[in-house]
Amino acid sequence: MIEYTKCSSNNECVEIIKNAVRNKELTIIFGKCTVDYQGRAASKLTEGERFVIIKQDGAIIIHRPIGYSPVNWQPSTSVIEVVERDDRVVLTAIRNKPREIVWVYFSEIYGIIHGKLVDQGEFVMYMDEHEIRDILYENPELIEKGLRIIEKEKPIGNGYADLFGIDKNNVPVIIEIKRISASRDAVLQLFNYVKIYENKTGVKPRGILVAPNFTSSAIESIHKLGLEYKEINLQLLWKYKKAREIRHGTLLEFLAKKK
Amino acid sequence: MIEYTKCSSNNECVEIIKNAVRNKELTIIFGKCTVDYQGRAASKLTEGERFVIIKQDGAIIIHRPIGYSPVNWQPSTSVIEVVERDDRVVLTAIRNKPREIVWVYFSEIYGIIHGKLVDQGEFVMYMDEHEIRDILYENPELIEKGLRIIEKEKPIGNGYADLFGIDKNNVPVIIEIKRISASRDAVLQLFNYVKIYENKTGVKPRGILVAPNFTSSAIESIHKLGLEYKEINLQLLWKYKKAREIRHGTLLEFLAKKK
DNA sequence: GCCTAGGTCCCGTTT
């Protein structure tokens, strides 16, 4: 399933890597290398010990021994080439759109892992902005009493307002949601939608920024630009979600029993 | 330097991983697992074959067999715990600020890589925004004739304008630079600085967005908000940089000879 | 194809 090889020669390494890549196996190469990159920007990395991951779809990730972030990479590339040149194993990864190339020059390869991994697992993310938006869509009273939500992801200009509704006085309300902390750029995003809406319809809407917390300059900007903000509690939202699920659950059970 | 072990029992796996982590070795575990995450958001990943990287500083990266992005992770964590529980090897990674926990439950471990990598290499990035800003700082004529740059990274409000200068008519100019493509949010960023500057000084500055290209809605917004834009050519900038380096080089040689 | 916006973004920098 997963094999580890300590190669005795560059030639052997090249063959193993080539085969693994051709068979779309996960491949990880451990060794001493330099790395060059050229594309949207350009970079050079002088010699050191690293590992290079080649994923089953051709994505390439080069990691140094510390840190979360890879030092160089290539998302799922069209062409991966492995050759020996000047006593080095050279790995070249090319993608177009944007046109970018990564070169890895191994002066030494300590070992190669390769093999096929099978992963049909399902990944579910909870409490991302999408989910928060849906909960607020279902429970607009969490934002303001008497608010009716009309539309999710309403196109305004070239962008999208997270929520669009009408308040108890029939004034349109544009709502921008941030999942964690709202900073000045979120205010500007909201302001932009408010302005475009006003320009297009001639009606001045309210703009409400909704988030669990706000930077001080965000609140400052909100006041200056004539906007509003509403603090929400994520745990409370979570409870609303759970309550709804239970209602749904009960309904499903009810229907099942009926049948 | 790098060792690969196929463990025969969970107990052996736990010992190997514990030791490797304690010795701050790079560790990669290949196996079948489920993953839970809870923190700023939350996620669940059902069973499948993956590999878990534990870096020498405690960063943890969990990769599925395809794709550039890890499915779960933990940047350099404070606490990593490995135990056997219910016939599974359980890896827990905890960090505070923000408080986040990742749990990996291995039902099967195929193999473990571990060892110390030494990497003193130097990484240099070229043509990032910083470098482009410096070239424009030295060559303001690339933006506009008669423009004098006064300041890089000028603090305006709580943020920073990339460049700040004075045009040939002594009107202040705020410049926002984008390295690749400027979109509407770059326009809003610039607009924000222009507004704050105007509010603070009572003088209305010009705002120029500088980039190699612009989205259509960026240009639309620029016009609506009374701002300006200037297209630059990165290759031309590169030539200017090279020319300057040669001048510096010559100067250095000159000084060396003098001495 | 472009464009918009989110991300457990991460990361460096500055206050």
Added chain:
DNA sequence: AAACGGGGCCTAGGC
């Protein structure tokens, strides 16, 4: 410690 902005950001979703 908070805040701000860049990133080769990547990735998903719309048009």
